[in-house]
Amino acid sequence: MIERFLSQTQFKSQQDFKEHLHIQVPHNFNFAYDVMDEWARIAPDRNALLWTNDAGECRQFTFGDLKEYTDRTASYFRSLGIGKDDKVMLILKRRYEFWFSILALHKLGAVCIPATHLLTDQDIVYRCHRASIKVIVCVGEESVTDHVLKAMPNCPTVTHLISVGPLQPEGFLDFQTGISAAAPFERPAFVNANEDSSLLYFTSGTSGEPKMVMHDYTYPLGHIVTGAIWHNLHEGSLHLTIADTGWGKAVWGKLYGQWIAGANIFVYDHKKFTPADILHMIERHRVTSLCAPPTVFRFLIHEDLSKYDLSSLEYCTIAGEALNPSVYHEFKKLTGLRLMEGFGQTETTLTIGTFPWMTPKPGSMGVPNPQYDVDLIDENGRSVEAGEQGQVVVRTDHGKPLGLFKEYYLDPELTREAWHDNIYYTGDIAWRDEDGYFWYVGRADDVIKSSGYRIGPFEVESAVMTYPGVVECAITGVPDPIRGQVVKATIVLSKACKDQAGDELARKIQDHVKQVTAPYKYPRVIEFVDELPKTISGKIRRVAIRGEKEATD
Numbered sequence: 001m002i003e004r005f006l007s008q009t010q011f012k013s014q015q016d017f018k019e020h021l022h023i024q025v026p027h028n029f030n031f032a033y034d035v036m037d038e039w040a041r042i043a044p045d046r047n048a049l050l051w052t053n054d055a056g057e058c059r060q061f062t063f064g065d066l067k068e069y070t071d072r073t074a075s076y077f078r079s080l081g082i083g084k085d086d087k088v089m090l091i092l093k094r095r096y097e098f099w100f101s102i103l104a105l106h107k108l109g110a111v112c113i114p115a116t117h118l119l120t121d122q123d124i125v126y127r128c129h130r131a132s133i134k135v136i137v138c139v140g141e142e143s144v145t146d147h148v149l150k151a152m153p154n155c156p157t158v159t160h161l162i163s164v165g166p167l168q169p170e171g172f173l174d175f176q177t178g179i180s181a182a183a184p185f186e187r188p189a190f191v192n193a194n195e196d197s198s199l200l201y202f203t204s205g206t207s208g209e210p211k212m213v214m215h216d217y218t219y220p221l222g223h224i225v226t227g228a229i230w231h232n233l234h235e236g237s238l239h240l241t242i243a244d245t246g247w248g249k250a251v252w253g254k255l256y257g258q259w260i261a262g263a264n265i266f267v268y269d270h271k272k273f274t275p276a277d278i279l280h281m282i283e284r285h286r287v288t289s290l291c292a293p294p295t296v297f298r299f300l301i302h303e304d305l306s307k308y309d310l311s312s313l314e315y316c317t318i319a320g321e322a323l324n325p326s327v328y329h330e331f332k333k334l335t336g337l338r339l340m341e342g343f344g345q346t347e348t349t350l351t352i353g354t355f356p357w358m359t360p361k362p363g364s365m366g367v368p369n370p371q372y373d374v375d376l377i378d379e380n381g382r383s384v385e386a387g388e389q390g391q392v393v394v395r396t397d398h399g400k401p402l403g404l405f406k407e408y409y410l411d412p413e414l415t416r417e418a419w420h421d422n423i424y425y426t427g428d429i430a431w432r433d434e435d436g437y438f439w440y441v442g443r444a445d446d447v448i449k450s451s452g453y454r455i456g457p458f459e460v461e462s463a464v465m466t467y468p469g470v471v472e473c474a475i476t477g478v479p480d481p482i483r484g485q486v487v488k489a490t491i492v493l494s495k496a497c498k499d500q501a502g503d504e505l506a507r508k509i510q511d512h513v514k515q516v517t518a519p520y521k522y523p524r525v526i527e528f529v530d531e532l533p534k535t536i537s538g539k540i541r542r543v544a545i546r547g548e549k550e551a552t553d
Helices: 014-020 031-042 063-079 097-108 121-131 142-154 175-180 224-230 249-253 256-260 275-285 294-300 325-335 412-418 457-465 495-500 503-516
Strands: 047-053 058-062 087-091 111-114 133-140 160-166 197-203 211-216 238-241 264-269 289-292 315-318 339-343 364-368 373-377 389-395 423-432 438-443 448-450 453-455 470-480 484-493 525-528
Touching: 031 063, 031 097, 031 256, 047 063, 047 275, 058 063, 063 097, 063 175, 087 097, 087 121, 097 111, 111 121, 121 133, 121 142, 121 197, 133 142, 142 160, 160 175, 224 249, 224 256, 224 339, 238 249, 238 275, 249 256, 264 275, 275 294, 289 294, 294 325, 294 470, 325 339, 325 457, 339 364, 373 423, 412 423, 438 457, 448 470, 448 484, 453 457, 457 470, 457 484, 457 503, 484 495, 495 503, 503 525
Parallel strands: 047 264, 087 111, 087 133, 111 197, 133 160, 238 264, 238 289, 289 315, 315 339, 484 525
Antiparallel strands: 047 058, 197 211, 364 438, 373 389, 389 423, 423 438, 448 453, 470 484
């Protein structure tokens, strides 16, 4: 399948990649028809989605199965009046009905809005008002359906509520009954143009209400590099990306690029993250490829990995936040596998990555994906030299690159603020070494200014993480009348070291950081906690640690 879109599918070096990467974009491209239905035509019995849950249920779907179920779902949705440009919100956790539904919405030309199950009724009302949501499809669990029902009196645009089970509360239609009774589906004569809206994410910033990130129908093709090249997937791969479907990482790692590459996607539907369970799933189902945020790998290395047969694992990638070098080295020591880091946003596909032919530099994001014209610029718009910090930007002089978002929906002012003069500003600060590798510093809002120094949280976190017994660490700035800000470390200790938390250990950690990195960066304030606040995607919520108002992720 991938040969239909790439003029060259094998690359031997970064120079080869830069010179020969060319993604062919068909007219009126639609992922559901042009990839999924095509796989069903040429390889209907090939495994596409292996789903299991923590109750022991297990289902393997082929590409042929997915065509049948997505056609049924599309027919059912159409019977409810869902059509082109209608907005449908999916609150489906890791249920396999998510994949049926998003592909069905693509087939109808509707706009899919994935959402986290942690939304409150106020969050749901906000989304319904902002995006004029027509239908909500959700898991039948009280923690979700109660919030949806509570929101409905203030959501006049919503015409139908659908539950996939197990509960079917009053006011909800039954998804399973609906698709079982659906009429045969016929493809509409016209579904979409490439520039039409297809996928909408509400994504939080450091303050204010969530932004609405809108993608067009070509967005899936931007993930060819994500799945086929960065994840290094092939038709024999069984790939696990640890992500809830309400987060953009789900379509990064559990849908578009993986299926274009012909891989089998592994989904573990669980209520609570337990490192031992993840390792057991990898062992039991012979997962070959794993992608997860740093949080997951930080916990995995504290398990006794010798108890598990992980020999099926061929390749591991990591994204979501910057990777602490100590985690990289420990995981490699325990498994022999390198962690290949990548960087991107909800607004983009993979923008910077460590690709298969590269030697990783632990802690570095890698090098730019040639799909994007990536640069680092200072506050005056100057391209910075090697070793200098600058904001990561994407230049769009030659048009919108494949994979970059379309707009912040219904907010032209916010769109212009982030994307003007042919430059998209990511808001992330990094520096580039002499070899062209990018090193993450932090969000522009997270950089700490202390006594005239600019201190990136990540470099201090990495130094703290090398102290024995530290499992996790978040660095933030706290106000100081003399220095402006001072560095604060919020630290989670291992179970064996928790009873050592106190002033003496804090002083030892401070002295350790002074030895590992520049002394002025050491944390003058240290707080020991049982856990760090995180988003559903696993990112540390530094804004919550600072006690600032934040939007819902």
